[in-house]
Amino acid sequence: MSFIRLVEYSSRRGVATHPYPEKPFEVDELYRGRPVLDASVCIGCGACANACPAETIRVETDYEKGVRRWTICYDRCIFCARCQEVCPVNAIELSREFELAARSREDLTVVAEFKLGSCAKCNSYLDVSIRHVELAQKLLEKSELVNIMRELAKYTVMCMKCRRSFFVEKLGEATRGG
């Protein structure tokens, strides 16, 4: 009897198979799919490259071309959302796209290039992008460190060598003065 009931039940319930290629498959709202970079927001700081467990996000500084190059190849991305967690400007977020099959690795790559800032003293390239310097200055304006803020803002537009020499100069002035 129970078998007949089962047949009756399944015929009443219909086919459970999802009509996939015909209709798009709806995944859960919190599904972690492809991480998408919003290149108009990114500052190229490299926090995501530091956090990425599979090291599939890379940030390199190209001093010859004067760009900061952000690359991701989705082939070994494990969709852990660490990049979304650490991003200071919320530029990278995980979407719900999951149909990532591709015939070559080239198709799975995203590249974004940001121009490097230049040093205010020696005019050589900085290690960070123009956007990064701009954000640092904006945040310093909003900071409570009012007294040393202006001093710190000078350091943001200098390369490491000029920073060092500038600091030593300042230190010399302070000790001579005192």
Next chain:
Amino acid sequence: MAVQSKVVPRTTSVEKLEEEVRRKIFDTLKRSLYVLRVDTGSCNGCEIEIFAALSPLYDVERFGIKLVISPRHADALLVTGPVTRQYRPVLERVYRMTPDPKVVIAVGACACGGGVWYNSFAVEGGVDRVIPVDVYVPGCPPHPIAILHGILVALDVLKQKMKKVSYREEKPEKEWKLKPPLVLLFEEKAPIKMSWELYRDIVRTARKYLGYLYGARIAKDYLAILGQVKTLDELREASKKIVEAWNRDPRIAQVVEELNKVVEKYFAQKQ
């Protein structure tokens, strides 16, 4: 019977498409597409998803795709795992044993590029370092539908959706913009002037209790409210909206209470 409403009705067009795929496979092979699953040191996450793809909900067999256990029968190899050094000769032998023409599909982050073990001494780091790969299916593990999509891309039934994207900055002054919640820090019209330290404390407190995803959402809503109110009493009243938006979840209420304390403590210290 509540489950019944979730069943997506199958149309005649999807059956037609399945028939087309079956016809296409039959015309070239004179039988079903036989797929061999090769586990080259996988954690079995991808295997679970491959078997889920065989379940009635996704059902790859409706396209005439069938799992076999011998490489001599196989037309396609579904390779998972980062290819351990021990498994490399076996994978090469399996590839040689498979009769031509054959398709190799790398399933999962490990098979595509080595995953988190890509530079380990014990693995080769990806199937394509050993045998040529036709289709990559990234994911850790990939969704059963993604595996099905990968097989259908390999059969030229569906088109791949991914494409290389490259972005190049031309005018850095104009192209850059800020996104919420960080843009709320630079709001000019806000009655309460916010500092970077207050912003940081709010975001960190919300994250500490709720994690990165919900924490960021609550912090975003809270900062939006903070940008509109004039006094701290108003803030206390307005922040109840967040709790009500979350169906008066007691956990959210507690976190909002903590955020209110952070703001009050900050302004008490300032005075």
